[in-house]
Amino acid sequence: QVQLVESGGGLVQAGGSLRLSCVASGNILSINAMGWYRQAPGKQRELVAAITNGGSTNYADSVKGRFTISRDNAKNTVYLQMNSLKPEDTAVYYCAADRLILRVWAKAPLYDYWGQGTQVTVFS
Secondary structure: EEEEEEOOOOEEOOOOOOEEEEEEEEEEEHHEEEEEEEEEEOOEEEEEEEEEEEOEEEEOOOOOOOEEEEEEEEHEEEEOOOOOHHHHOOOOEEEEEEEEHHHHOOOOOOOEEEEOOOOEEEEE
């Protein structure tokens, strides 16, 4: 089992920045893919960004150039730096982890493990 705990969400004005963190614990040696998804009210959960153990990344078109995913393997932590935030970025953001590296390149939320989510609200 793997446990994921997100932090860093909050309320921010449009154009501002936030950094989300996700700390993994448990059987983390089995994990080869980690990602961030988000879900707005009334919408499906969607991919934001994902990263392999080796640092290869995948981003949703809507966040390219604004968001950056990174990981610190020594701290078992994945980060999502969010810049130039827009009101449409408002959602609950979830951290996810999976054994299959191919999850990084998929959009569907099929990861094995999920965090509890952290709210991000962007106001104009």
